Amino acid sequence: xxxxxxxxxxxxxxxxxxRPQRGHYDHETVCRVLDAAMLCHIAYVIDGQPYCTPxxxxxxxxxxxxxxxxASRMIRAEAKGIPVCLTVAHMDAIVLARCGFNHSIxxxxxxxxxxxxxxxxxAAKRRAMDAFIDRFFPGRAAALRAPTAQEVKATTIxxxxxxxxxxxxxxxxxxxxxADYAHPVWAALIPLTTVLGAPEECPRQLPGVTAAGGGMAxxxxxxxxxxxxxxxxxxxxx
Amino acid sequence: xxxxxxxxxxxxxxxxxxRPQRGHYDHETVCRVLDAAMLCHIAYVIDGQPYCTPxxxxxxxxxxxxxxxxASRMIRAEAKGIPVCLTVAHMDAIVLARCGFNHSIxxxxxxxxxxxxxxxxxAAKRRAMDAFIDRFFPGRAAALRAPTAQEVKATTIxxxxxxxxxxxxxxxxxxxxxADYAHPVWAALIPLTTVLGAPEECPRQLPGVTAAGGGMAxxxxxxxxxxxxxxxxxxxxx
Numbered sequence: 001x002x003x004x005x006x007x008x009x010x011x012x013x014x015x016x017x018x019r020p021q022r023g024h025y026d027h028e029t030v031c032r033v034l035d036a037a038m039l040c041h042i043a044y045v046i047d048g049q050p051y052c053t054p055x056x057x058x059x060x061x062x063x064x065x066x067x068x069x070x071a072s073r074m075i076r077a078e079a080k081g082i083p084v085c086l087t088v089a090h091m092d093a094i095v096l097a098r099c100g101f102n103h104s105i106x107x108x109x110x111x112x113x114x115x116x117x118x119x120x121x122x123a124a125k126r127r128a129m130d131a132f133i134d135r136f137f138p139g140r141a142a143a144l145r146a147p148t149a150q151e152v153k154a155t156t157i158x159x160x161x162x163x164x165x166x167x168x169x170x171x172x173x174x175x176x177x178x179a180d181y182a183h184p185v186w187a188a189l190i191p192l193t194t195v196l197g198a199p200e201e202c203p204r205q206l207p208g209v210t211a212a213g214g215g216m217a218x219x220x221x222x223x224x225x226x227x228x229x230x231x232x233x234x235x236x237x238x
Numbered sequence: 239x240x241x242x243x244x245x246x247x248x249x250x251x252x253x254x255x256x257r258p259q260r261g262h263y264d265h266e267t268v269c270r271v272l273d274a275a276m277l278c279h280i281a282y283v284i285d286g287q288p289y290c291t292p293x294x295x296x297x298x299x300x301x302x303x304x305x306x307x308x309a310s311r312m313i314r315a316e317a318k319g320i321p322v323c324l325t326v327a328h329m330d331a332i333v334l335a336r337c338g339f340n341h342s343i344x345x346x347x348x349x350x351x352x353x354x355x356x357x358x359x360x361a362a363k364r365r366a367m368d369a370f371i372d373r374f375f376p377g378r379a380a381a382l383r384a385p386t387a388q389e390v391k392a393t394t395i396x397x398x399x400x401x402x403x404x405x406x407x408x409x410x411x412x413x414x415x416x417a418d419y420a421h422p423v424w425a426a427l428i429p430l431t432t433v434l435g436a437p438e439e440c441p442r443q444l445p446g447v448t449a450a451g452g453g454m455a456x457x458x459x460x461x462x463x464x465x466x467x468x469x470x471x472x473x474x475x476x
Contacts, residue, residue, distance in 0.1 A: 038329070052325035054279070180383050186447050193432070197430070200428075
């Protein structure tokens with residue numbers, strides 16, 4: 001058995017320079033952070049100007065996918081194969097220390113680098129559009145009204161192979177300078193979680209139609225979104 | 239009285255092209271979205287490569303500020319005055335429609351464009367470091383152990399004037415094609431909120447030291463982070 005877990009190459013662009021002890025390059029850690037998220041932020045450049053666009057995304061192996069309108073500026077630029085940085089960040093706690101310098105946030109973040117490329121061909125696009133739905137709501141795509149030719153045309157799916165990536169994680173408590181523990185100010189972690197509320201059903205729901213069997217089993221009110229994301233990702237890809 | 243609310247200029251880079259009805263350019267809407275957030279994502283370019291870094295930030299008027307280690311790659315690059323795009327996104331609901339195409343996310347997002355510039359001078363840096371703390375925890379800076387000269391040196395504060403910005407907001411229910419309402423699949427909004435947990439006090443808390451009076455009044459367990467952010471921002475800047 002290979003004692004070295006599969007890892008992304010460490011390059012000048014994904015090297016965690018600041019606080020390197022928080023950096024991780026192994027696939028397992030990087031994918032765990034990615035798979036716990038619905039939303040990412042994608043940085044890309046058009047004519048020297050950086051843009052940062054939030055969007056839903058999903059992972060299949062070492063590829064990340066997202067979608068957009070074929071008419072959107074981001075999608076048109078990315079479809080040319082430009083370099084992108086896809087970032088995921090979970091905020092887990094506010095860290096209140098005894099000096100400003102040691103205030104922090106507990107977080108799990110990933111920066112993934114690659115080149116965007118469009119998924120082309122009707123069958124491949126339809127498969128990707130279904131995969132997008134099923135990644136979040138396993139099995140739901142088959143229950144939906146199928147995409148029309150116009151919808152397929154109007155949708156661009158972008159994908160990128162992760163060329164390199166790194167995770168950066170802070171998950172410890174308050175850390176102060178030794179002398180500062182005597183300073184009389186309140187110090188604590190304040191946990192942060194993103195949670196699901198109770199569903200607000202469409203007012204035009206058909207009588208008798210329920211969420212049962214439609215890929216929504218994980219989506220119970222009060223649950224953490226990151227846990228639901230990890231659970232549904234595992235159902236899809238394990 | 240001027241009937242036109244103050245707005246950011248609409249330029250090619252902040253124009254909301256896709257679904258323009260979701261776009262807003264007035265200061266009030268843009269600032270409301272910004273002030274409800276602790277975390278932003280900043281896109282910047284080094285040698286043609288885009289990076290997207292999550293970081294805490296704050297607003298003062300038409301300026302946005304963030305900080306970092308003087309040793310970090312992002313901060314060193316941004317201190318040269320490079321263009322950045324600072325993006326905030328709140329996810330408010332998952333929108334489950336009757337076809338894949340109409341699935342969506344309810345969100346409040348802002349993209350703000352400008353050029354990063356460092357805050358220079360010891361007094362100005364100290365003021366900004368205190369402002370960073372006080373924006374989130376009004377009045378807390380004065381209760382902390384004051385920054386050392388070394389901490390001030392090791393911290394770089396970046397600021398940018400918002401040259402242009404736009405907000406993009408989706409806050410409506412399920413919207414399906416008329417014919418699709420007859421398709422028997424469950425459709426709903428699933429609300430998402432990021433909430434504060436109960437504080438986990440530092441194990442080395444001094445006896446008798448409590449959170450009272452330290453700028454933490456808004457931080458009650460169970461509250462929404464976006465509401466706490468809006469409330470503390472208003473205390474600081476109203």
